[in-house]
Amino acid sequence: MTQALTVQNLTAHYGATKVLEDLSLSVGKGELVSLLGASGCGKTTTLRLIAGFLEPTSGSIRLGDKDLTRLPAYKRDIGLVFQNYALFPHLSVLDNVGFGLKQRGVAPADREKRAKAMLERVGLAQLADRLPGALSGGQKQRVALARALVIEPPLLMFDEPLSNLDAKLRVDMRVEIRQLQRANGTTSVYVTHDQEEAFSISDRVAIMNAGRIMQFDTPETLYQRPANAFVARFVGFENLIPMKAVARDGATVTAEAAGGARLKLSQERFGEIADSFVLATRADGLAVSTDAKDEGIPATLGLRTYLGRAYQYQADSAAGQLIANGSLSAPLEPGAEAKLMPVPDQCCVLKPE
Amino acid sequence: MTSRINPLLILFAVLVYIFLMGPLIIVLGASVSDTTYLTFPPQGFSLRWFENIFAISAFKRTIITSLELAFLATGLALLVGIPAAYALNRYRIKLPSWLSTVFVLPILVPEIVLGFSLLKSVAVGMQTPIFLTLLVGHMLLVLPYCVRVVSASLASFDFSIEEAAVSLGSPPLKTFFTIVLPNVRSGVIAAFILAFITSINDVSTSLFLTGPGVSTLPIQILAHVEQFFDPTIASVSVLLMLLTVAVMAIVERTLGLTFLAK
Amino acid sequence: MKASKPRKAVNPGAARPRQLEENFMLKRFAGWWLAGPATLAVLVFLILPVAATIATTFGDDGGIFAPYIAFFNSGFRRAVLWRTIEISLATTAISLVVGFLTAYVVSKSPGKLKSLLIIAAVFPLLTGVVVRSFAWLIILGKNGILNNFLVGIGAISEPLSMLYTQGSVIVAMVYLFVPLMILTLVGVLENIPDDIVQASSSLGATPAATFRQVILPLAVPGLIVGAVLVFTGSFTAYATPQLLGGERQMVMGTLMYQRAMVSFDWVGASTIAAIMVVITVTVVLAMSRVARRLNPMAT
Known part of the structure; x- marks a missing residue:
C-alpha cells in the first residue's frame, strides 16, 4: 500500500512539558486510521500537529510527496471535522460548505453546484439556506462533514466528531462517515477516546498513552493479541497475572504465580514463554472449575453477577483479585472454593511491565 | 414569574422612576420656554434657544470638537483595543496573566487624576497641542471599555471556528475579518457606543486638558452656566439627550433593545 | 499573526528555512504584537503619568511626607x-x-x-x-x-x-x-x-x-x-x-x-x-x- 501520510519522529512540547515523544505513524492511501486513548494521551496534539495548529519541536510530517512540517495551516489542504462542529454561525449551510471552495478560487456558480451536490450526499439539500444555529446536532455534524469533504482533501481528519451526539445517533453517524470515506477513498485520521467507535470504523488503530503509540494494528489484532500490558488492560483484559517459568519440558513450561499455584502451559498454544512474564486473560479466558483434580489457580469466589451468557465471579486468589466467568448450568455461591484455569486461545503471554 | 409584590414596593418604584424622568422632562420643558429665564412648565413655546446655541460660536466650536474627539478617540481605541482583546483571548495561555490586569487598572485611577496627570506629563511635559492631549486622554478613557467589552464577546467565541476556516484554506488575517469579526460584531458595536457616549459626556478627564480656543462641549456648558442662566443650556442639554436617543435607536436597530438589558 | 502572502509553493525546499524563521517569530510573539499597542498606550499614557503625579508628592524639601x-x-x-x-x-x-x-x-x-x-x-x-x-x-x-x-x-x-x-x-x-x-x-x-x-x-x-x-x-x-x-x-x-x-x-x-x-x-x-x-x-x-x-x- 502506498503511504499517504507519513509522520516521523514527531516530538512536541507545551512550554516545558513534553506532550509527544518520538511519534511515528504512517497511513496508507484510502486507509482510515484511528488514534485512540484517554484524554491527555497526545492524540489530539498529534492531530493538531498534522493540521498545522501546533508546531513540532522536531520530526517531520509528509502528505504524499509534500512536506507539511513547516507549512502554515491554511496551505495544508486537509479536511477537518471538529468535535463541536465549528460551523460558521454567520454563514448559511450552503456558504459553510462552499467556504473552502471559495478559498480555492472556485467560481460562484460552480461552487454552489458542488456544495449543493455534497449537501445532497449527506441528505441535507433542503436545509441549504438555514443558519447553523437552526440545526440539530446530527445535522450540524453532517454539514461539518460535507464542508470538509467538498474540497476533496487528500487527507481528512476527525477530532472526536461524535462525542456530542446521543448514543443512537453516534452509531448511525459512524456508519455514515465510514461509508462516505470508503466511497471517496479519502485517507483519514480519526481521533477518539471511544474504543468501540475506533474499532468499528477503522482499518487500523493506534492506541496511545503518555505521548506515545503503544500499539498500532488492526482492530482484530489489538483485540485478540495485545502487545503489552497497557494495551491488554485497555482492550479489556481484566486479569493480568505475573508468573515465572520454573521448569521447561520440551514445549511445555511449568509456571508459578504468586502464592505458589503452578500451571503447565504449552508454548504451542500460548506462544513463546519467557522466564518472567504476564499471563493476560479476559474473564472469559478463565474457566471456573470445582474439580479438585483440575490444575488451576485456587481461589475463593466472591460476588456473582449474571451476564446473560454466563455468571461472572469476583474471585480472591493468592495471585490477586481475579475475574472469571463460570457456566450458567452450575451457579456457585459466594465463599465457594474453585480452581481458575486459563483457556489457551483466550490468553496472551506478555512481557512483565 | 408572576409572584405578587408588595404594592407599597410598586408605589416606591413608581416614585423612583418619576424621580429619574422628572428632571429630564423639566430640562426639555425649560428648553422650549419663550422666556429669558429657566422655568417649568414652559411659558409659551419657542425654539429660539436652540437657534441661540448656534449663534454662540463657543458652542458651535465645542460641539464639533467633541464629536471629532469622540469619533477619533473611539476609533483609535478600537484600532488597538480589538487586537488586544483578541490576543488576550486567543493567546490566553501564552501571555502572562498580568496583561489582562493592565486593562482593569484604569478603573482604579479616578478620571480626574488621569486628566491632571496627562496635563503634567503630556501637555506640559511634552508640549503637545491641546487637541492631541485631549485625544490621548479620551482614548485612554475609553480604551479599557473597548478591550473589556470586545473581550467579553470573544470569550464566548469558539476559536475552533477560526481553525476550521484556516483548515479550509483561509489565511489568518482574512479569517479574522471574514470569520472572527462578524461573530463578535455585537461586542464591537457595543464597545463603540459605550466609548462614544463616554467620550462625548466626559468632564473629569477633559477638565484639565482643555485650553485657549479648544474645549469640549460639557466643559463649555460648565463655563457657560457660571455666567449665564438662560434656557440655552437647557437646549444644549436637549441636544445631548437627542444624541442619547439616537444612540439607543442605533442599538435597537443593530442589536435589539434587549441588548441594553444586559 | 500575519497574513503570509500566498507565496507560490513551487519550491518549498528553498523557501523553507526562511519561512520557518518568520513563522516562528510571528507565532511565538503573535500575542504580544497584537496586545502590544494597547498595553503600551495604557502604560505610557496612564500608569506612568499617574505614577509621576504621585511621585512628585514625595521627597519635597520639607521631608518626604x-x-x-x-x-x-x-x-x-x-x-x-x-x-x-x-x-x-x-x-x-x-x-x-x-x-x-x-x-x-x-x-x-x-x-x-x-x-x-x-x-x-x-x-x-x-x-x-x-x-x-x-x-x-x-x-x-x-x-x-x-x-x-x-x-x-x-x-x-x-x-x-x-x-x-x-x-x-x-x-x-x-x-x-x-x-x-x-x-x-x-x-x-x-x-x-x-x-x-x-x-x-x-x-x-x-x-x-x-x-x-x-x-x-x-x-x-x-x-x-x-x-x-x-x-x-x-x-x-x-x-x-x-x-x-x-x-x-x-x-x-x-x-x-x-x-x-x-x-x-x-x-x-x-x-x-x-x-x-x-x-x-x-x-x-x-x-x-x-x-x-x-x-x-x-x-
Whole structure:
C-alpha cells in the first residue's frame, strides 16, 4: 500500500512539558486510521500537529510527496471535522460548505453546484439556506462533514466528531462517515477516546498513552493479541497475572504465580514463554472449575453477577483479585472454593511491565 | 414569574422612576420656554434657544470638537483595543496573566487624576497641542471599555471556528475579518457606543486638558452656566439627550433593545 | 499573526528555512504584537503619568511626607476630605436602598414592562453628568421650580436656599448613580435561579421572609459591586459638586481643580490626586475581598 501520510519522529512540547515523544505513524492511501486513548494521551496534539495548529519541536510530517512540517495551516489542504462542529454561525449551510471552495478560487456558480451536490450526499439539500444555529446536532455534524469533504482533501481528519451526539445517533453517524470515506477513498485520521467507535470504523488503530503509540494494528489484532500490558488492560483484559517459568519440558513450561499455584502451559498454544512474564486473560479466558483434580489457580469466589451468557465471579486468589466467568448450568455461591484455569486461545503471554 | 409584590414596593418604584424622568422632562420643558429665564412648565413655546446655541460660536466650536474627539478617540481605541482583546483571548495561555490586569487598572485611577496627570506629563511635559492631549486622554478613557467589552464577546467565541476556516484554506488575517469579526460584531458595536457616549459626556478627564480656543462641549456648558442662566443650556442639554436617543435607536436597530438589558 | 502572502509553493525546499524563521517569530510573539499597542498606550499614557503625579508628592524639601502633613494640618482641607467622605457614604447608602428595592420590582415585572423600565434607567445613564446635574440646578435654584412650586401652594412664604448645600449635592449624586445601581442589581437579581425562590416558598417562607433570608443574601456580592462603583464615583466626582455645591461645598475633586488651576499649587493638587487614588484602590481591593468572602455561590 502506498503511504499517504507519513509522520516521523514527531516530538512536541507545551512550554516545558513534553506532550509527544518520538511519534511515528504512517497511513496508507484510502486507509482510515484511528488514534485512540484517554484524554491527555497526545492524540489530539498529534492531530493538531498534522493540521498545522501546533508546531513540532522536531520530526517531520509528509502528505504524499509534500512536506507539511513547516507549512502554515491554511496551505495544508486537509479536511477537518471538529468535535463541536465549528460551523460558521454567520454563514448559511450552503456558504459553510462552499467556504473552502471559495478559498480555492472556485467560481460562484460552480461552487454552489458542488456544495449543493455534497449537501445532497449527506441528505441535507433542503436545509441549504438555514443558519447553523437552526440545526440539530446530527445535522450540524453532517454539514461539518460535507464542508470538509467538498474540497476533496487528500487527507481528512476527525477530532472526536461524535462525542456530542446521543448514543443512537453516534452509531448511525459512524456508519455514515465510514461509508462516505470508503466511497471517496479519502485517507483519514480519526481521533477518539471511544474504543468501540475506533474499532468499528477503522482499518487500523493506534492506541496511545503518555505521548506515545503503544500499539498500532488492526482492530482484530489489538483485540485478540495485545502487545503489552497497557494495551491488554485497555482492550479489556481484566486479569493480568505475573508468573515465572520454573521448569521447561520440551514445549511445555511449568509456571508459578504468586502464592505458589503452578500451571503447565504449552508454548504451542500460548506462544513463546519467557522466564518472567504476564499471563493476560479476559474473564472469559478463565474457566471456573470445582474439580479438585483440575490444575488451576485456587481461589475463593466472591460476588456473582449474571451476564446473560454466563455468571461472572469476583474471585480472591493468592495471585490477586481475579475475574472469571463460570457456566450458567452450575451457579456457585459466594465463599465457594474453585480452581481458575486459563483457556489457551483466550490468553496472551506478555512481557512483565 | 408572576409572584405578587408588595404594592407599597410598586408605589416606591413608581416614585423612583418619576424621580429619574422628572428632571429630564423639566430640562426639555425649560428648553422650549419663550422666556429669558429657566422655568417649568414652559411659558409659551419657542425654539429660539436652540437657534441661540448656534449663534454662540463657543458652542458651535465645542460641539464639533467633541464629536471629532469622540469619533477619533473611539476609533483609535478600537484600532488597538480589538487586537488586544483578541490576543488576550486567543493567546490566553501564552501571555502572562498580568496583561489582562493592565486593562482593569484604569478603573482604579479616578478620571480626574488621569486628566491632571496627562496635563503634567503630556501637555506640559511634552508640549503637545491641546487637541492631541485631549485625544490621548479620551482614548485612554475609553480604551479599557473597548478591550473589556470586545473581550467579553470573544470569550464566548469558539476559536475552533477560526481553525476550521484556516483548515479550509483561509489565511489568518482574512479569517479574522471574514470569520472572527462578524461573530463578535455585537461586542464591537457595543464597545463603540459605550466609548462614544463616554467620550462625548466626559468632564473629569477633559477638565484639565482643555485650553485657549479648544474645549469640549460639557466643559463649555460648565463655563457657560457660571455666567449665564438662560434656557440655552437647557437646549444644549436637549441636544445631548437627542444624541442619547439616537444612540439607543442605533442599538435597537443593530442589536435589539434587549441588548441594553444586559 | 500575519497574513503570509500566498507565496507560490513551487519550491518549498528553498523557501523553507526562511519561512520557518518568520513563522516562528510571528507565532511565538503573535500575542504580544497584537496586545502590544494597547498595553503600551495604557502604560505610557496612564500608569506612568499617574505614577509621576504621585511621585512628585514625595521627597519635597520639607521631608518626604511634607505635602501630606500640610494637607492634614489644614483644617479646611481636612474638612473637605470629611465632607467628601460624608457625601459619598450618604450617596452610596441611599443609592443602595433605592436601587435595590427598585431593581427588585423591575426584575419581577413582566417582560415588556421590564424592558421598558430598563430602558428608562439606561436613558439617564447615557445622558451626561453635566446635563443631569444641570437639571437639578433648575429645580433647586432660588427661583427654581421647587421653590416656585412650594411658594405657589403656600407651603413656604420665602424661597428656601437649597442650592450649595450638602443636601443638594447628595440629591444630585443619588440621581446620578441610582440608574447604575438599578441596572447592576437587576442583573444580579435575574441571576438568582427561580427554583431557589420556589424552594423557599415550598418550605413555608412568606414572600417577605424569602426576600430577607434568600434573595438579599444572594444579592450581597452585587450590592457590594454597586456600592463600590457609587462610592468611588462620588468620591472623585467633579461636575456635580461644582454645579450644586460650588465653593461652599468644596469636595476633593473641586478642591483639586482649584489647587491646580487657580492657585497653581501642583504639589498640593498632586497630593489630593494621590489621596484619591489611595482611597479608591483601598476601597476597591478591600470590598472585592469582602465580596469574595461573602459570596454564597462561590465554591
